[in-house]
Amino acid sequence: MSYLMKNRSRIAAAGLALGVLGAAGGANAQEIKMWNLADAGGGEAEFLLDAAAEFSETHPGVTFVFETFPNEAYKTQIQIALAGSSPPDVFFNWSGEDAMRLARDGLALDLTEYANAEGGFAHEMSDGWLSSFAIDGRYYGMPTHAVSKYFYYSTAFFEEHGLSEPTTIAELGGLCTSIREIDSSIVPWPLGNNDRWKLNHLITMLNHRVLGDAGTAADYNLSAPADELFTNPGYVTAWQAVLDLQSAGCFEGAPNATAHESANAMFSAEASPMIYCGSWCAAQFHGEGFTEFGLFRLPAFEGGAGDPGAGFLVPTGYQVSAKTEHPELVAQWISSLVSDENAAKFASTMEAIPSNATLIDTVDGTEHYKWIAEDMASATGSVNVLDVLLENNVSNAYLDAGVEILNGTKTPEEVMADIRAVAIAAQDAM
Numbered sequence: 001m002s003y004l005m006k007n008r009s010r011i012a013a014a015g016l017a018l019g020v021l022g023a024a025g026g027a028n029a030q031e032i033k034m035w036n037l038a039d040a041g042g043g044e045a046e047f048l049l050d051a052a053a054e055f056s057e058t059h060p061g062v063t064f065v066f067e068t069f070p071n072e073a074y075k076t077q078i079q080i081a082l083a084g085s086s087p088p089d090v091f092f093n094w095s096g097e098d099a100m101r102l103a104r105d106g107l108a109l110d111l112t113e114y115a116n117a118e119g120g121f122a123h124e125m126s127d128g129w130l131s132s133f134a135i136d137g138r139y140y141g142m143p144t145h146a147v148s149k150y151f152y153y154s155t156a157f158f159e160e161h162g163l164s165e166p167t168t169i170a171e172l173g174g175l176c177t178s179i180r181e182i183d184s185s186i187v188p189w190p191l192g193n194n195d196r197w198k199l200n201h202l203i204t205m206l207n208h209r210v211l212g213d214a215g216t217a218a219d220y221n222l223s224a225p226a227d228e229l230f231t232n233p234g235y236v237t238a239w240q241a242v243l244d245l246q247s248a249g250c251f252e253g254a255p256n257a258t259a260h261e262s263a264n265a266m267f268s269a270e271a272s273p274m275i276y277c278g279s280w281c282a283a284q285f286h287g288e289g290f291t292e293f294g295l296f297r298l299p300a301f302e303g304g305a306g307d308p309g310a311g312f313l314v315p316t317g318y319q320v321s322a323k324t325e326h327p328e329l330v331a332q333w334i335s336s337l338v339s340d341e342n343a344a345k346f347a348s349t350m351e352a353i354p355s356n357a358t359l360i361d362t363v364d365g366t367e368h369y370k371w372i373a374e375d376m377a378s379a380t381g382s383v384n385v386l387d388v389l390l391e392n393n394v395s396n397a398y399l400d401a402g403v404e405i406l407n408g409t410k411t412p413e414e415v416m417a418d419i420r421a422v423a424i425a426a427q428d429a430m
Contacts, residue, residue, distance in 0.1 A: 032065070033089050034065070035068070035092060045066075047346055047349045051336065070195070071197060078093070090324075095132040097388055099319060100135060100140070109319070112139045120331065122139065125356050130143070144317040144337060146352075148312050150277065150372070152274065153296070154274070165296045169244075169299055169302070176245065188274055189275060194260070210237050210305065211234040211305055212305035229420055236412040239415060267285070267290075269290075280350065282368040314384055339356070393425070393426050
C-alpha cells in the first residue's frame, strides 16, 4: 500500500501501512527511499513513521518513501536493486557475509566519516556493536538491535501434563513424543518452513551444538583446503538430528508447505504447545493476546563440541546505498534512529535489544522482554545465522538442503555432498 502523508496528524490513521511521508515537494525537496522487511512486526512501522515525522520537522523538504518485502523475496530484491539505477537510499540488512560483500563490491556506502561526525551513530554505541558492520575499522552499516532465537512453550500445557524443559536435543525429541502420546492430533512444534529460513535457523544452531565454532570456521569462510571443505561428519550428524526430531513427531506433516505465520498462529492460539521463534515473537504473541508462555534456549547436543551456553544472535540494522544522492542526509536520518530517546522507544515498541542501551532502564518491558534481555546478556557465546555467514551460493545450497531433508528426498550424506560441491565451486570463484 502507498499513500501520501503531509503532516503528523495523519500518522495515527496510517496504522501499520508504510508508504510516502513528508511535506509536498519544492525547490529543496529531498526524498529518502527506505526498504525494510514486511514481517518485522511489533509496531516497527509506527516507530519509523513517527521518527520520520520528527526528522522532517527539523529537515524541511525531506520526504520518505517506505517499501517492505517478505523475508526471502527481500534478499533477492535488494541484490537486484543495489546493482540497478534506482536503489533505495537506506536498506535493512543482517550483519554478516552478505553485508560485508556489499561493502567489498562497492554497493554499500562507507559511513565512517558521517558516523564519527557530531550527532553520528558512532557516538551512540560501543565498539562491539559498531564492529558488526565494520571492515578494517570502517563502518559500512549501522546496527539498530540484535535478535535471538528461543523455544517458546505454553506454561499451562506443561504444568497440566507434568512436562519440563529439555536439556539435550535427545530430550527435546522425547518431549515431542510425550506430547504426541498425550494427544496424537497435537503438533508439538510447528515449523513453518515454506520460506526455507525456519529450518535454516535450526540447522545453524545444530551445526554449532555438534561441531562448535572451531569445527565450522574454515568451512564457513571457505579457507579450508578444497579436499577438506565440509567433510567433517558432524555436518551429517546435525542433519540427522533434524530427521530424528521429525521422526519423534515434533513437526507438522508438511512443514515445507506451511507458512511461518501459520506456524506462529498455531502456538499463539494454543493449538501447539511449543515453537522455535525469534526474540521478536514475544511482542507478536503479546499483541495476539497470548502471554502465558515460558522460554528456553535450544538444548545442548550430547557429546557435541559446541558451547551449550552460546546463543543464536544476529545483529541487524541499516546500510546505505553507495549510489545515494544525499549521503550526509541519509546518514543523519539513520543516526537519529539510534539516539538515546529513539533507541528507548524502539526497545519499548519492539521488545528488542537496542544497540544504544543508554536509556534501557527506562523501558517498561514485559517479563518476557526482560527475560530475553537478561538471557542474551548471560550467553557465553554467539552464533550468527548461516544465510548471512556463508557465501551466497553456499547459503542457498543449505536452504535447499533443508527442503530435501524434510521432504525425505535426500539423505544427510547426499545434501552434504551437494553443499560441498557448491562450496568448492565458490572457493574456486574466489
